[in-house]
Amino acid sequence: MSWFKRIKEGITTSTKEKKETPEGLWYKCPSCKNIQPSKEHADNYYVCQKCSYHERIGSHEYFEILFDNNEFTEFNSKLISGDPLHFTDTKKYTDRLTDTIRKTQLNDAIRTAYGKVGGHDIVICCMDFEFIGGSMGSVVGEKISRAIDVCLEKKFPLMIISKSGGARMMEAAFSLMQMAKTSAKLTLLAEAKLPYISLLTDPTTGGVTASYAMLGDLNIAEPGSLIAFAGPRVVKETIGKDLPKGFQTAEFVLEHGFLDLIIHRNELKAKLSQLLEFFEN
């Protein structure tokens, strides 16, 4: 015996009255499994309201969070990587690039723009992890180099938001030399006494850590970010032991003396604008 008895057969809701559930209406935190409306999660800077887990976000979101009224001028957006080595692994590098560009609507793993943060002029370079793991190749190096040129010309401070697995293997030694290129170029910024703020976000590893990410006048990180030279898997293999809890987190790196401070994303804009004021004053 069923509890309810169906009186009318078939679906009786007319198509006009049908209500679609929009995609991604809910966000489930991968850390604490708490479920919250996506809109609220986005309004909270993509940080979990319960456990403060900082979701990985891209340049689109960071620019929106940081630039006043989301107003900024992007430059060199059309730079696209060449394929100097005609590199092919399981897939041609050129095909990989074309596919990734189509899928992500990005031209490479970094975007550069200038605008105002709390009324202060600044150039921000922001990496996108979804573009081949935020890997650094020729375009990332060149865009940072040109962003520094803009800083020098306009006398603006620089901020680089790092989020990267390291150097891009498909450009081999060219990628390696981007470490040299960006570090060398940063010396010009220092000579002009323009501040450089490095924001390390989850994850920042390999060649990016071993070049511009660690060279800030201020090195700042988001809570809980993985910050490493060699990734945890490699270190674990090397020492043949389990890694201590919290190894290579932003908090760990701060305790060992390589970060100036950790800033919660909710306070990022306010703190950044205050820091810029310190330098300007």
Added chain:
Amino acid sequence: MSHLDFEKPLDELKDQLEKAKQIAEKGKVDVSGLIMEIEKKIEDTRKNIFSNLTAWQKVQLSRHPDRPYSLDYIKAITNNTFIEMFGDRNVKDDKAMIGGFGMVDGQTIMFIGQQKGNNTKMRQYRNFGMPNPEGYRKALRLMKLAEKFNKPVITFIDTPGAFPGLEAEERGQGEAIARNLYEMSILKVPVICFIIGEGASGGALGIGIGDKVMMLENTWYSVISPESCSSILWRNWDNKEKAAEALKLTATDMQDLKLVDGIVKEPLGGAHSNPDKMFQTVKSEIKKLLPKLLEMDPKIRVEKRIEKFCSMGVYTEG
């Protein structure tokens, strides 16, 4: 004794030569013609093998256990005037990174290099040529010392990579390398870098920002070793040969791509087949390069160094 597969044909011929010489010593039969013939054959075989090396074979040669290491070069080049200096004045002394002053024809030079060991015990002592952060900081300390007293810096690069250990991470391996890249870019004295063996990634670059970066003929320099590249991109270690080709990591490739400034020729059979000749070649290379760099105005020299690295990269404006 040869260690590499492609060197094996030479072993057989060398055996034959040995036997022929024994017969000659006994003096009964005249084998001088035969000996000459075998010697010529050895020469030809060697030429044949070494003029057609694949990228992977060059990688193997760069790791040849008989290959001379940094200290061998430095001692020979400085005619034993080298005095080693230790420590980063911070944590400890890193045995995988060595440095100190030496003299080449009346000119004081700061030599710095990664150091590997010749036997199992020494290899461990030298941590297989993989420096920790204190190694890079020691290198930087010595470079600053050289800068203070206006002495040029020469580095010898030979590392399978910066050490990926727990303490290395705690002490900021990334920061240490980054700092060196930054400081070497603006070092006021001339800097010449020689890749004498393996040039693996950031660990190599950490002492590799020079006015002139030279690669020995049978060495490699890239963002990753062919084995690791294979394991990441193909998910196994079997494609290391393919990876070695794809990475374009040989001296010729790197020169063609304008990522290094030149190639230093090795004796036929590789640096280990005639170390003394190799040392002489490197020494004459230094004597050729250094005077021109010393003549330059320090400011222009630094500008040019920065410009050189800033021009590296291939992209389209889209």
